[in-house]
Amino acid sequence: DVQMTQSPYNLVASPGESVSINCKASKSISKYLAWYQQKPGKTNKLLIYDGSTLQSGIPSRFRGSGSGTDFTLTIRSLEPEDFGLYYCQQHNEYPLTFGSGTKLEIK
């Protein structure tokens, strides 16, 4: 199984700042990495797939990069509504596996 190691566990940032979340796969997953946002009272949202492809309707301040084993989600110019939990997931093979999550808190 592909283990996904996500960091940091927690992030605190102010509106307007940029933050990065990292995800490392235990073996190469080519480009097949997705990022999801989880917020209370909302359904989970797919943000990025194939490492860097923005899902329809997602603001361009979300940017994904990386390939192979190392991936990064960057959120530029943070908005207050960006708080929540973020998960990476490899979509290269079964079993599908997720990172442990990053909690983003807005100052």
Added chain:
Amino acid sequence: EVQLVESGGDLVKPGRSLKLSCLASGFTFTNYGVSWIRQAPGKGLEWIASISSSSSYIYYADTVKGRFTISRDNAKNTLYLQMTGLRSEDSALYYCTRGNYELLDAWGQGTSVTVSS
């Protein structure tokens, strides 16, 4: 609007069975694979099972293989998860998700399963 509405969650005793359902609307159900993902209280996301659009391909996590069965009824736009031999570690919020190519591009709100004596 794409909607996935789960139901069937309950409080059950260890060893018992439970069947979850997910009613899909707002899209052509037969065009998509669907999956179940669960999240234990305060924990992360765990994939547990996926089924392809025509039920030709089915995959399970090792943690549920042999105990859980995923199925779908395309005529009813409904996904199911039959759970048997439930354990306390199966307690979680169970999400229905849609997606092809192992992506999960739409999620339901989840249905809660608690396994406790």
